[in-house]
Amino acid sequence: xxxxxxxxxxxxxxxxxxxxxxxxxxxxxxxxxxxxxxxxxxxxxxxxxxxxxxxxxxxxxxxxxxxxxxxxxxxxxxxxxxxxxxxxxxxxxxxxxxxxxxxxxxxxxxxxxxxxxxxxxxxxxxxxxxxxxxxxxxxxxxxxxxxxxxxxxxxxxxxxxxxxxxxxxxxxxxxxxxxxxxxxxxxxxxxxxxxxxxxxxxx
Amino acid sequence: xxxxxxxxxxxxxxxxxxxxxxxxxxxxxxxxxxxxxxxxxxxxxxxxxxxxxxxxxxxxxxxxxxxxxxxxxxxxxxxxxxxxxxxxxxxxxxxxxxxxxxxxxxxxxxxxxxxxxxxxxxxxxxxxxxxxxxxxxxxxxxxxxxxxxxxxxxxxxxxxxxxxxxxxxxxxxxxxxxxxxxxxxxxxxxxxxxxxxxxxxxx
DNA sequence: TTGACAGATGACTGATGGGTCAGTAAAATG
DNA sequence: CATTTTACTGACCCATCAGTCATCTGTCAA
Numbered sequence: 001x002x003x004x005x006x007x008x009x010x011x012x013x014x015x016x017x018x019x020x021x022x023x024x025x026x027x028x029x030x031x032x033x034x035x036x037x038x039x040x041x042x043x044x045x046x047x048x049x050x051x052x053x054x055x056x057x058x059x060x061x062x063x064x065x066x067x068x069x070x071x072x073x074x075x076x077x078x079x080x081x082x083x084x085x086x087x088x089x090x091x092x093x094x095x096x097x098x099x100x101x102x103x104x105x106x107x108x109x110x111x112x113x114x115x116x117x118x119x120x121x122x123x124x125x126x127x128x129x130x131x132x133x134x135x136x137x138x139x140x141x142x143x144x145x146x147x148x149x150x151x152x153x154x155x156x157x158x159x160x161x162x163x164x165x166x167x168x169x170x171x172x173x174x175x176x177x178x179x180x181x182x183x184x185x186x187x188x189x190x191x192x193x194x195x196x197x198x199x200x201x202x203x
Numbered sequence: 204x205x206x207x208x209x210x211x212x213x214x215x216x217x218x219x220x221x222x223x224x225x226x227x228x229x230x231x232x233x234x235x236x237x238x239x240x241x242x243x244x245x246x247x248x249x250x251x252x253x254x255x256x257x258x259x260x261x262x263x264x265x266x267x268x269x270x271x272x273x274x275x276x277x278x279x280x281x282x283x284x285x286x287x288x289x290x291x292x293x294x295x296x297x298x299x300x301x302x303x304x305x306x307x308x309x310x311x312x313x314x315x316x317x318x319x320x321x322x323x324x325x326x327x328x329x330x331x332x333x334x335x336x337x338x339x340x341x342x343x344x345x346x347x348x349x350x351x352x353x354x355x356x357x358x359x360x361x362x363x364x365x366x367x368x369x370x371x372x373x374x375x376x377x378x379x380x381x382x383x384x385x386x387x388x389x390x391x392x393x394x395x396x397x398x399x400x401x402x403x404x405x406x
Numbered sequence: 407t408t409g410a411c412a413g414a415t416g417a418c419t420g421a422t423g424g425g426t427c428a429g430t431a432a433a434a435t436g
Numbered sequence: 437c438a439t440t441t442t443a444c445t446g447a448c449c450c451a452t453c454a455g456t457c458a459t460c461t462g463t464c465a466a
Binding site for chain 2: 142145149150152154157159162163164165166167168170172173190193194196199200
């Protein structure tokens with residue numbers, strides 16, 4: 001078995017996976033999770049359904065692949081961010097900025113993974129690595145903020161949940177995020193609310 | 204056609220609907236939305252599947268019935284609350300209190316309607332009355348608060364989304380809500396964060 | 407050129423689940 | 437009691453889909 005052939009084979013396999021990945025995202029974007037069938041993915045990718053099963057053992061595995069391919073880079077970014085030694089508030093601001101950027105660059109996927117619980121859970125139940133680690137990292141930031149004395153004391157996991165809920169609430173409205181100024185606006189809204197609330201003066 | 208008979212007939216029909224409703228909630232609680240099949244509902248209710256279709260034209264209609272039966276009283280309460288003439292902050296506090304109470308008393312249903320987007324959307328897409336009106340009423344409260352000068356100015360709908368996201372974030376963690384003190388704790392957490400944020404001192 | 411094999415194919419299978427309807431039982435009616 | 441009307445039943449139908457497999461095809465070594 002010649003070496004070159006093996007390499008080319010792997011490259012071809014990678015390209016096929018990539019093509020199927022893109023078809024999957026397209027189908028998800030057009031038909032939602034409920035309407036994502038293997039037949040549709042195959043048709044969109046321009047291959048036979050049987051071929052899908054050469055590259056992915058099951059539908060679930062395909063979805064996990066999509067999940068990882070999209071969210072792993074994000075997770076990596078966020079982990080680095082959490083690990084850095086800087087004030088919690090700055091970390092939080094950056095966290096939100098990174099998330100918004102990622103959402104802006106993966107609108108279709110996030111429309112599903114962020115909003116559609118069906119997809120979210122389907123995936124999360126099997127692969128809890130990236131997203132749950134991300135949530136833990138988030139809690140870590142809040143814990144740090146409490147240590148610094150800048151955040152009220154409380155349950156950091158609840159704080160993380162509230163922060164994510166806040167994001168979700170706003171992102172569900174599908175705000176325009178393409179331009180940096182637009183992202184900055186949303187960033188300001190979410191972070192401002194989380195940090196200082198919506199009341200004008202102090203009570 | 205005797206009058207009494209007609210009345211009794213209606214009463215019986217009501218009881219059947221009630222029985223099917225309860226069976227549906229039980230099935231939903233046990234199997235989730237994805238696992239709620241008409242066969243299961245029929246078996247749980249102790250009737251034949253065909254009979255379900257005498258009382259509800261379709262699965263969707265049955266789900267809508269469940270939805271209305273559970274959420275209509277809540278919606279009515281909240282509407283009255285919005286209409287009252289009191290400071291926005293008090294309205295908001297009461298709003299949250301009413302919601303928490305309702306969630307506490309309908310844990311199973313809320314586990315689905317509040318958290319499971321599949322169910323939520325399935326229903327919301329056809330019947331947007333109660334929930335969307337509720338969201339509008341919420342926005343109304345924020346608008347009022349801005350007029351009073353107590354809330355920062357901004358988009359009241361976004362404020363409503365953030366408030367709901369905050370609630371959802373916390374409620375997804377399925378906090379204990381059975382006892383009033385527990386509800387009060389959650390109430391304090393959510394409202395405190397929304398109003399004043401999580402930062403200890405002013406910047 | 408040919409044999410062999412990896413890779414591609416799409417008709418097929420089996421399971422699921424919403425909805426139907428011909429047949430049956432029960433109740434109302436006269 | 438006979439007849440008609442109404443309610444109930446569950447076997448059945450059909451569409452959908454994940455996953456399979458016998459068959460075909462293009463490529464490459466000998």
